[in-house]
Amino acid sequence: MTYSFSERGSAQAVEEGRALAPKFDADGLVTCVATDAASGDVLMVAHMNAEALARTIETGKAWYYSRSRRALWRKGESSGHVQRVVEMRIDCDQDAVWIKVEQAGAGACHTGRRSCFYRTVPLKQAGAVKLEFADEKTFDPGKVYGKS
């Protein structure tokens, strides 16, 4: 796997140019938002290091970097829930990418839901916030992730 990104130039060059010059943070990561290409829903927010970003661009499948496991991973490598990238976009200062994906299987979330964002946060309410569940489980994570 070979990859190289452009050096970061001026703000003008980064924002208005055509060179891919990602701004990796102190841990070497950019933020990635994955949305469902069909519904538009946000499925997950994760991180990519340079290699994950390069592999995603080269293969058209989503690769991430796990901060907790300190490891590169291909989405779906244990669950089979691969993400095919339909479109990738990068933001103005190039520290975040947005991928629209076709999500294989019943969902993206390790808890067994289609999206990681299955709870709403009520707004403008007095007192302690109580989350509300908006989405049902769509698969049994014990069966899907229990294989490894």
Added chain:
Amino acid sequence: MTYSFSERGSAQAVEEGRALAPKFDADGLVTCVATDAASGDVLMVAHMNAEALARTIETGKAWYYSRSRRALWRKGESSGHVQRVVEMRIDCDQDAVWIKVEQAGAGACHTGRRSCFYRTVPLKQAGAVKLEFADEKTFDPGKVYGKS
């Protein structure tokens, strides 16, 4: 402004409970994805500290924390391009929030576009990646942001 979030319990409690127990990173931040409530497009990815999150929940308007300026800011405070939050969701491990917003004004991006994600990254191509512009400017940032 007073606010308090729940203590983080077990993974089970964080993922399957109703308590809002955000996982702020070493810099005290969670990631926030703002999408357009009408189109579903990702408008921007930014960060919230505890106060920005609390203010957003309490007011129903988007507040963020700028890492570069090290300051709390209300989206639109200089541009007028306020974001009214239609719905807020939080993810499984509670380190990212998704807000669906009604974006006031002509756009969310300081470069003058509706979304910060105005360039696509071509996939599965040999050689150096050249970004492609997908969105036109919708306002003159010099006029909108030049007032302060």
